[in-house]
Amino acid sequence: MASRVPCPHCGLRPKEEFTIKGAALPRPAPDAGEAAWIEYVYLRENPRGAYDEFWHHTSGCRRWLVVSRNTLTHDVYGARDVALGGETQP
Amino acid sequence: MSSYRLPSGGLVDRAASLAFTFDGKPMQGFAGDTLASALLANGQRLVGRSFKYHRPRGVLTAGAAEPNALVTIGTGGRTEPNTRATMQELYAGLEATSQNRWPSLAFDVGAVNGLLSPFLGAGFYYKTFMWPAGLWEKLYEPFIRKAAGLGRATYEADPDSYEKCWAHCDLLVVGAGVTGLAAALTAARSGARVIVADEHARAGGDLLSTTATLDGLAGPAYADAMLRELASHPEVQVLPRATVFGWYDGGVFGAVERVQKHVAAPDPRRPVERLWRIAARRAVLATGAEERPLVFGGNDIPGVMTAGAMRTYLNRHAVAPGRRAAVFTTNDSGYALAGDLERAGVEVAAVIDSRPDALAFPGLRARVIREAVVSDAHGGREIQAVDVWADGKRERIAVDSLAMAGGFNPVIALACQRGAKPRWSDAHGAFLAPDVDGLSLAGAAAGVTGLAACFESGVRQASAALSDLGFRPTPLATPVVEGDVVPAPAPPLWMIPGVKGKAFVDYQNDVHRADLDLAVREGYGHVELAKRYTTNGMATDQGKLSNVNAIGLLAKARGVSPGEVGTTTFRPFYTPVSFGALTGAHHGKHFQPVRKSPLHDWAARRGAVFVETGLWYRSSWFPRDGETTWRQSVDREVLNVRANVGLCDVSMLGKIEVCGPDAAEFLNRVYCNGFAKLPVGKARYGLMLREDGFIYDDGTTSRLAEDRYFMTTTTAYAAGVMTHLEFCAQALWPELDVRLASVTDQWAQMAVAGPKVREVLQRVVDEDLSNAAFPYLAARDVSLFGGRLRGRLFRISFSGELAYELAVPADYGESVADALMQAGEPFGIQPYGVEALGVLRIEKGHVTHNEINGTVVPADLGFARMVADKPDFVGKRMLSREALVAPGRPQLVGLVPLDPAASFRTGSHVLSKGAAATLENDQGYVTSTAFSPHVGSTIGLALVKNGASRHGEEVLVWNGLRNEMTTARLTSPVFVDPANEKLHA
Numbered sequence A: 001m002a003s004r005v006p007c008p009h010c011g012l013r014p015k016e017e018f019t020i021k022g023a024a025l026p027r028p029a030p031d032a033g034e035a036a037w038i039e040y041v042y043l044r045e046n047p048r049g050a051y052d053e054f055w056h057h058t059s060g061c062r063r064w065l066v067v068s069r070n071t072l073t074h075d076v077y078g079a080r081d082v083a084l085g086g087e088t089q090p
Numbered sequence B: 001m002s003s004y005r006l007p008s009g010g011l012v013d014r015a016a017s018l019a020f021t022f023d024g025k026p027m028q029g030f031a032g033d034t035l036a037s038a039l040l041a042n043g044q045r046l047v048g049r050s051f052k053y054h055r056p057r058g059v060l061t062a063g064a065a066e067p068n069a070l071v072t073i074g075t076g077g078r079t080e081p082n083t084r085a086t087m088q089e090l091y092a093g094l095e096a097t098s099q100n101r102w103p104s105l106a107f108d109v110g111a112v113n114g115l116l117s118p119f120l121g122a123g124f125y126y127k128t129f130m131w132p133a134g135l136w137e138k139l140y141e142p143f144i145r146k147a148a149g150l151g152r153a154t155y156e157a158d159p160d161s162y163e164k165c166w167a168h169c170d171l172l173v174v175g176a177g178v179t180g181l182a183a184a185l186t187a188a189r190s191g192a193r194v195i196v197a198d199e200h201a202r203a204g205g206d207l208l209s210t211t212a213t214l215d216g217l218a219g220p221a222y223a224d225a226m227l228r229e230l231a232s233h234p235e236v237q238v239l240p241r242a243t244v245f246g247w248y249d250g251g252v253f254g255a256v257e258r259v260q261k262h263v264a265a266p267d268p269r270r271p272v273e274r275l276w277r278i279a280a281r282r283a284v285l286a287t288g289a290e291e292r293p294l295v296f297g298g299n300d301i302p303g304v305m306t307a308g309a310m311r312t313y314l315n316r317h318a319v320a321p322g323r324r325a326a327v328f329t330t331n332d333s334g335y336a337l338a339g340d341l342e343r344a345g346v347e348v349a350a351v352i353d354s355r356p357d358a359l360a361f362p363g364l365r366a367r368v369i370r371e372a373v374v375s376d377a378h379g380g381r382e383i384q385a386v387d388v389w390a391d392g393k394r395e396r397i398a399v400d401s402l403a404m405a406g407g408f409n410p411v412i413a414l415a416c417q418r419g420a421k422p423r424w425s426d427a428h429g430a431f432l433a434p435d436v437d438g439l440s441l442a443g444a445a446a447g448v449t450g451l452a453a454c455f456e457s458g459v460r461q462a463s464a465a466l467s468d469l470g471f472r473p474t475p476l477a478t479p480v481v482e483g484d485v486v487p488a489p490a491p492p493l494w495m496i497p498g499v500k501g502k503a504f505v506d507y508q509n510d511v512h513r514a515d516l517d518l519a520v521r522e523g524y525g526h527v528e529l530a531k532r533y534t535t536n537g538m539a540t541d542q543g544k545l546s547n548v549n550a551i552g553l554l555a556k557a558r559g560v561s562p563g564e565v566g567t568t569t570f571r572p573f574y575t576p577v578s579f580g581a582l583t584g585a586h587h588g589k590h591f592q593p594v595r596k597s598p599l600h601d602w603a604a605r606r607g608a609v610f611v612e613t614g615l616w617y618r619s620s621w622f623p624r625d626g627e628t629t630w631r632q633s634v635d636r637e638v639l640n641v642r643a644n645v646g647l648c649d650v651s652m653l654g655k656i657e658v659c660g661p662d663a664a665e666f667l668n669r670v671y672c673n674g675f676a677k678l679p680v681g682k683a684r685y686g687l688m689l690r691e692d693g694f695i696y697d698d699g700t701t702s703r704l705a706e707d708r709y710f711m712t713t714t715t716a717y718a719a720g721v722m723t724h725l726e727f728c729a730q731a732l733w734p735e736l737d738v739r740l741a742s743v744t745d746q747w748a749q750m751a752v753a754g755p756k757v758r759e760v761l762q763r764v765v766d767e768d769l770s771n772a773a774f775p776y777l778a779a780r781d782v783s784l785f786g787g788r789l790r791g792r793l794f795r796i797s798f799s800g801e802l803a804y805e806l807a808v809p810a811d812y813g814e815s816v817a818d819a820l821m822q823a824g825e826p827f828g829i830q831p832y833g834v835e836a837l838g839v840l841r842i843e844k845g846h847v848t849h850n851e852i853n854g855t856v857v858p859a860d861l862g863f864a865r866m867v868a869d870k871p872d873f874v875g876k877r878m879l880s881r882e883a884l885v886a887p888g889r890p891q892l893v894g895l896v897p898l899d900p901a902a903s904f905r906t907g908s909h910v911l912s913k914g915a916a917a918t919l920e921n922d923q924g925y926v927t928s929t930a931f932s933p934h935v936g937s938t939i940g941l942a943l944v945k946n947g948a949s950r951h952g953e954e955v956l957v958w959n960g961l962r963n964e965m966t967t968a969r970l971t972s973p974v975f976v977d978p979a980n981e982k983l984h985a
């Protein structure tokens, strides 16, 4: 787990300010098949290595970020605002 | 007891005499003493009893690794057990108490454990106490807990304060010995931001106990000069008394600074300890090396200590170890001590050197016995003699103190806390750590020996780190060092022949050499297994002195190299950290702050009894004179709402403003029911689902303008809903132009309910409140008190009565509530609390999170028709999956006991009539209960299989925990006004 997370709006901030939702998966279309929805709601890869997750800067700017990190080395590659897009900023 | 203090020398201030007590006995020390040096100066060698065998123990080291000299400091709420006397600075009035002895330190009953030692060897817990299991709790554990142990924590509250802070630097230097100071000064001169943390009160490390000179200056003077220069650099912060205990991800280090643990009466305006989180771009570990004890019989008898510690007490604290000492060494470092002892006037009976080829040490008068070992030390509460084996012969030499110089273990714990594996170096005779992830080791921590080489190493590692960061460091010139004894690497001595007595490896956990032999014999020779089987290294000292010796002995027993045995895992904390420091300011109300509604004081003035719900203090009921039970008050409040009118504080409901051109579409997607067509000026009850189809939260949302909505959430889920909405707006549908703002604290909100409410409210609200002008579910901005205030009025009802909720700016809450009470007086208005609110809503069959418990979908609660046929909303797809539409789902019903005098409890199970009381026969469970003054009995809401079609059925309500069985009838969940005539009145 990272000690600090690079919020694109607030800079490097302690992880205690954030809330983690889990894997940054795209929401299927409403009419996507049941299998796609089961996968989205319940199934997770739990990879050993690079992982993109939704993190909420709860005690900061209150923006949702996609944080790219490594579950093995605990490196944080960077983060980007989920809505504003753009490059992942280290 | 005679004094062992030398008449001169050392870094103690003989002008500043400090009185302290040990087990109540008055003693004297000096400023500059540790408790350990002061005890030794007073001749107090017996300091504690060991963990398991209650053996007499004294001071073994002069630092953080101390396993024996653990004492309790202070009294009352400031009682601090297991304090290492070697780390505790002496102060006037210090009260120290020895531990793990009864009735006294000198005469200890528990020492009989030593006689039982054949039964208390390694693995004894597993072997002896496996069977019968019942005896473990009753007999064995209480016995062991009483017999084996450390100090006792106090039950009194800690009167002192603690704090936490962050710090940021380019270079963190851990340890301020010669290496660390050289590294820090290199960084300081290059302009970097530097933090230097040292666990001792005074920086300098070995410079404070060496007799060598640097550029002609004595060690302490040289250290002080370096510190003076560091202090002159504004970007340098030196933290004494600060132990860096952990290395965490992203270059963050944890440190605990003991700000006021060295004073009798801490300044209440400052913390006693401060927890630092230090974000460092690079770090240099200059943590030095720990001297290895030697594993011979009786190596724990008071008077035996490591050579480095003896040298520190002698040179720094001016305390002689005794009158006649011996030094048992495996390398040249023992000779530095021997020389210093002789110069201080202590007779050195012998230097026992394990090497056959030890060189003669110039100027030393002592007899040197080469290729020799100490096999046993003798004595009870103090050492009296040693057995020396040389040439196959044993010689007993009378001594009153013995130094052990077994070589050095670099202190590499921090470097290995994040997965790096130490490697064994035959050349160094020690485990070394690799440089990893921006952390490098320097000086003795990297296996370097000698002051000059350590200095160079510090400069070199700091320069490398700084160059990495883009600084241009100018190397410091290494001082000319004279008189330093630089030990050449020597092979470690693990297995000492001829040992008769207990030879301790782990002093703190009383693990001796035979325990490790046993572990290997019984198949637990793997280092991690041996650790757990013997408990070696599992005490509060984390095996600082014992782990490497244990590895060496395991290696010998298994016939492999120490590298092949490997080390156990290094983890934070390096030394124990107090709960106070970890907690910081987050305790009591700082941990769980009180949230008060804007109407809190209003309710308090009216005698409300408050209940904690989450952080909120909510008014529960408002007792009146003559009411002796809460039920009397609640029944009265309920009946008054049904008959007249009542006022309830609902300010703690979550309130969120949803604004923007796409607000309607947004709400239409976050609620399962339709919101797109909600007209301006209207409120609507909404159900929010989770993506898995289950209900998440409910509440009323009102459209105040074309692009502005006012949402309410349940009190408990206010924060969660806000976060959820932010996720929906930002992650799911960023194309929608919508803004969210939490306004929970901006509004005081009152539910005013009862048949007479309109007359009351009309006296405060300027607009026409007739049913035609302000119908059910109207929601509008209104003018109050003839235009003096604006508020928001919602015609919504949780109680089932004709009711409104009035929101006014928070600061006006109290006056508006008072005005309403005044206006309502002729109509019999009374305040009511959340208990009455609960009864009213159960009577009306309204759900809360008792029913919305994460397992129900809208249809289960009778809301099937609310679910709108629209393209998308959160939870839409999963709501239609098989299990959520299958027959036999739980459905909301009402429940009444057949006998009105009978009752049942929330959580009870519902069984079909005549069914046996088993979980297999479970038909559902009771989610809410209350005594209903309206019905005249207990009523309940329940989730029962196919419940909606079972109204009228007689069932059993079973509470298996309390063995209660009540016959009851399933009913409609709506007990009051099923036709909603009151609502629309």
Ligand SMILES: [Zn+2]
Pocket: A007, A008, A009, A010, A011, A057, A060, A061, A062, A063
């Ligand atoms: Zn942020």
